[in-house]
Amino acid sequence: MGVLHLLGTMESLFRLKRGVGIFGLAIGLFNIKDYFRYGKGFLMEVPMSRRPLMQKIIKKVTSPAGAFVIGVLVSLFLLPCSSGPYLTILGYLSAENQTLNLRGYIYLTVYNLIFVLPILVIAAIIGFGYSTAEKLGKIKNENTRLIHLIIGLLML
DSSP: OOHHHHHHTOSOHHHHHHHHHHHHHHHHHHHHHHHHSTTSSSOSSSOGGGHHHHHHHHHHOOSHHHHHHHHHHHHHHHHHHHHHHHHHHHHHHHHHOSSOOHHHHHHHHHHIIIIIHHHHHHHHHHHTTSSOHHHHHHHHHHTHHHHHHHHHHHHO
């Protein structure tokens, strides 16, 4: 039983749509807050206090199996930050009906543009040697507030 099926079996689609909408708006507003007041209050990122430990563990990994395990663990830390677009799109899909119609494909396309496409672009940039993870990390750190603004506007 997947998340989409579970969401689709809920009795009140109106409440589901409203809840998903409020959740998406809240994530958007929190990201916009991070643009104006980065580091103040709740952050839509991995907590600053957890980053050194995560980086220390990541640097010790040398095998593909270790990388897989670390990838799963890091994903769990990132889940609260990265689940917004995923849950929002799943909520909208489940609220429509059980068959995937044109609106469902549009929602999936929006999700892929927001969440999957940037990951693929970053992987391609590094994989084809146009840049390194360190350089891209530096660019990300220099533009963190702007990234929050863009994500927030997309979520709204």
